Amino acid sequence: MPEESPISVHVVRVTQFAQNCMLIVCNKTKKCAVVDPGGDVERIMDEARKYGVRIEKIWISHGHLDHGGGAKELKAFTAAPIEGPAIEDALWVSSIPQNARQCGMTGMDSFVPDRWLKDGDTVEIGETTWQVIHCPGHTPGHVVFYNKEANFAAVGDVLFKNSIGRADLMGSDPKALIRSITQKLWPLGDVSFIPGHGSASSFGAERQHNPYVSDAVLSR
Numbered sequence: 001m002p003e004e005s006p007i008s009v010h011v012v013r014v015t016q017f018a019q020n021c022m023l024i025v026c027n028k029t030k031k032c033a034v035v036d037p038g039g040d041v042e043r044i045m046d047e048a049r050k051y052g053v054r055i056e057k058i059w060i061s062h063g064h065l066d067h068g069g070g071a072k073e074l075k076a077f078t079a080a081p082i083e084g085p086a087i088e089d090a091l092w093v094s095s096i097p098q099n100a101r102q103c104g105m106t107g108m109d110s111f112v113p114d115r116w117l118k119d120g121d122t123v124e125i126g127e128t129t130w131q132v133i134h135c136p137g138h139t140p141g142h143v144v145f146y147n148k149e150a151n152f153a154a155v156g157d158v159l160f161k162n163s164i165g166r167a168d169l170m171g172s173d174p175k176a177l178i179r180s181i182t183q184k185l186w187p188l189g190d191v192s193f194i195p196g197h198g199s200a201s202s203f204g205a206e207r208q209h210n211p212y213v214s215d216a217v218l219s220r
């Protein structure tokens, strides 16, 4: 992130899937958007208190339980509106409780977003504006949140350091996933990102080293 970045990002690993829930803070206003509160809502709120930031938005990348399972509870505590994912994930969002039970997890809820997002929308936290990029493939309604000024994206389960999102799940589309990465993300430049699981990286590094979507692999 650039030296005088307009944002700070704090990661809280939530649920048994170690999902990277993110507190994205507008440095000027100390207003905070929580991206993908899959669960462990008390810990997310503790983290917000620790940094002295106010949770005012809840952004959801896609409808899987480890990303959205705590959204309703966090909204109940904070009154922050839930924005995202895209409406193509409505079935996934509504299936969260039943999928959680199958995984033996409790306390997970479905939710109705205050706003379904679509490609080209913008969302705001404090004085920062984020582009919404529809990136189907892992799920049909997956969105990525991108801030140009900070050169940063929260990419959910689309792209990982040295890997890509699973495309063998219900409603996944492997070809759409590759298209999302190469046609929607790569054109943004060498953007730093934090994925839904694992370590941070950048689009530039993945174009060089990622065994699934590097330029070399895809040109074969």
Ligand SMILES: [Zn+2]
Residues within 6 Å of the ligand: 062, 064, 138, 157
């Ligand atoms: Zn997922």
